[in-house]
Amino acid sequence: METKKLTFAFMDPPFENERTITFFRILDAALDQGADIQVFAYEGAAALAFSLQKAHGNSVHHRDEVQEAHPLTKDWIAALQNKAKQLGVNLEWVNCGLCVDERGVNASIPGCKRGSPADLWRYASESFNTLVIGTR
């Protein structure tokens, strides 16, 4: 099967709407199809890879932190990075640097880099196609 490179530009933050999980499921499915993936995290999405995200317990659920195992987007990114490595495909992730600065989320997990719109253009130029998902 031919390996295709896909670029994704995403704008939504970690927890506030259904587009975020849909975006991650699309990335997961693209890896299943053997695609190389390049992500440009723009605006609120710059916080998806923030390494200081912290899981919490949930008293309403009667579960402590371990039992609740709260989903964190930084963990989803790490899981996708591991999957890409196991499949032998590439997953690149660039955060918009200005977006990171204004939100104070500079501390990203390993493998997620700081960049600029020039990276989005470079990614798109190298790709079979690009999917942009804007905040609504």
Place this chain on the structure above:
Amino acid sequence: MKILQIVEQAFRTLVEEQDDTILWLTQSMAGAGADAEVLLSGNAVYYATMKQRQPAVRISDWIQQEPADIPQDINRLLNQGIPIYVLNDELAERGLDESMLHDGIKAIDKQQLVSLYNRMDQIWQW
């Protein structure tokens, strides 16, 4: 490679970023060599008729110093050689018309939209 940036979500980020974040992205990518054109769609057609910058936001004693200036951003895009289009139908359904457009913005019909799409390698709908 040529891309069409379709800006459909109007007034998003205008206060916080002091610009439309996709018009900004387009200017920034063009500075890096991107070959882009812009279609203002949906409520973003209002951008094509705006004559002045946004009013400054005031929160308690905090007063915004540099509110968004969409006409200036439109000028910057046009000066970068980036064509900007709007659909006639989308103007008309909002009570707007071609005579209200910022100089340099082109009004097109749906047939021309098909040709515009066909000229592009990628369509990015924001």
